[in-house]
Amino acid sequence: MKGVTHVDNNSLSHTKWNCKYHIVFAPKYRRQIIYGRIKTDIGKILRDLLTRKGIKIIEAELCIDHVHMLLEIPPKYSVSEIMGYLKGKSSLMIFDRHAHLKYKYGNRNFWCRGYYVDTAGKNTKKIQEYIQNQLKEDFTKDQISIKEYMDPFTGEKTKM
Secondary structure, eight states: OTTOOOOOOEEETTEEEOOEEEEEEOBGGGOGGGGTTSHHHHHHHHHHHHHHTTOEEEEEEEOSSOEEEEEEOOTTSOHHHHHHHHHHHHHHHHHHHTTHHHHHHOSSOOBOSOOEEEEOGGGHHHHHHHHHHHHHHHHHHHHHHOOEEEOTTTOOEEEO
16 A cells, blocks of 8 residues: 555454553662672563563663663553563562572562653654663763872872
């Protein structure tokens, strides 16, 4: 057909859908420890949980102190239902696999209570690029904010 643009539609019985969401959430107290030793494991846990529900990850990035995801969620699920499932189950799995964190950080709440969500609509490509570039931007921002100071007693330069 002339003038008709192609839209990626999925289907359930009697339903065609194209529901993409940009979601951002963070660990409680922005615990940066997670992105050191266990970043890879957290990524696997989140991917496994989303796959179980049939949710497609278009793009995802675990940044220094938060998680960005561009997800395709079927309309049979609400975004809040998926976020409750994802954050609740992943917290339990993280604390089970990394028991030492329970003693250091207390209870089994790993993630902050809230999250940010936006519909992607026709901006899917731009959001995907934004998520891909997020780590580069964080790194650049950190490098710009590092200042060198001269210790007046030793004459050595230190970075802060």
